[in-house]
Amino acid sequence: MAPPSSPIIILTGASRGLGLSVLRLLLSKHNARVTTVSRSLTPELQSVQKEYGDERVLIVQGDVGKEEDNARAVKETVGKWEGLDGLILNAGTIDPVGKLADIPTSSLIPYVQTNLLSTLYLVKPSLPHLRKSHGRIVLVSSGASSTGYQAWGLYSMAKTGMNSLARTIASEEKENGVAIWAVRPGMVDTDSPTPSRHQMQAFLRSNGPGQMADTDMVKFQSAFEKGELLRPEQPGAVLAGLAVNGPLELSGEYINWADERLQAFRE
Template sequence: MSSSTSSSPVIIVTGASKGLGLSTLAILCGTPFSARVVCISRSHSDDLLLFQKMYPDQILLVRGDVSVRATSQEAVDLAIKTWGRLDGIVLNAGSLGPLNRIADVDVKDVESLFSINFSSLIHTIQVSLPHLRTSKGSVVMVSSGAAEADYAGWGAYSASKAAMNSLCRTLANEEPEVFSIAIRPGVIDTDMQADIRLRGEQHMAPDAYAKFKGLHTSGALLPPAWPGYVLASLAFNPKTAREQQLSGKFVQWNAKELEEHQNPMSLRK
């Protein structure tokens, strides 16, 4: 494929086959952004393949394990070879991992989770940074309220997201020309929530499990497109957030500071 002469930003999205990642991809490719996107995913879902057919000149697919450095390198190389630039990365790929209490969890399962939720971030950031420095681009990390919570059974997941937030702070300090932000996307209607409802009761406190189950029953889970729009906007052009000195911060998706990056159709939660 030959290089494009378009000036539209080029973004890498990890975990793009479903849920929040897929919504972010769809928003980036559509109006008003019309970005070009390299997607990293472990599998190619029917919905992802459909979007590629809809936007054949805007979407490139890389199939692989994001915890393997070569996968991120392939995505960066593809972006540069095809479009000659890289303007942002959305680090969305993640796993809930082992739901088990600290006394009982298998450390090997914790290490596996950290390879996905934390170490993979460093792989993707490292291979992207030479190009993001040139473009003064953005690193958008999908964090979680669990980073500041103490849900029983979630120790590994919560720690991995807290580590992400720490990484974001440090990256912003070390790379001042690259905008970095960790977004708390709220409780979204995705497969992760279904996993919590399926596996959580055995390990979580009854009130915490009831809370998450109740959000589903009452229809209070967020559509992925709401926080997805914010992720897309920050990756596409973080100018306003940069001016507000939000680089390195952990910010709720619908915070007042991100108002200019939210879809006006989204209702505040």
């Protein structure tokens, strides 16, 4: 089935970093109409909307950890463009970093809502529309889903759960023509002068020492110093391409962005 000439995509976490790069690629390379969902309305996001106009970019300011904000994003998208072709769920945070024994229990429910339940909060109201369009769902996972990095316990748990959701949704929605992938984007350079929880690599370099194992800190610090971090556009191009026309035969997989089977979507 050929992708639509101007696909309608909902993208979370587009205010900066990897998500912002994916947004630009969807607009410039795929002629997409995109709804973004994020808490913050950054100057960069506003600039993209100004460049492409309201007919191409719909900004929904909200919290992905709240069911009602996700439902509102779907409702506004379908109300504006009369359809929905794909989702890219990129929003999330690694904070708090710390050993599980030290993380306050008050952090658990908000964290799981933002990093895992948000997937279902957006997918569930989207499915009736994605079934009509034989749409695609892209979940931004992490290599941490298959490792046991010290102080990353909540993050690893959420990403592992995301991989499992991808497998289950793929099975349940196969007959409806809906495809889904959990994608490992690699170590992405989303650095900024003021590291925040949204710039993961910068956040880890600032907050990891004393929390993470020394050997793990060396790995991430070395990748930064050697210039080995990925440009956001590299995995971003794969995420955007999958959301528009990802291969149905790979639906349900937890897959590396650099997998040879995704070569066609790379820059």
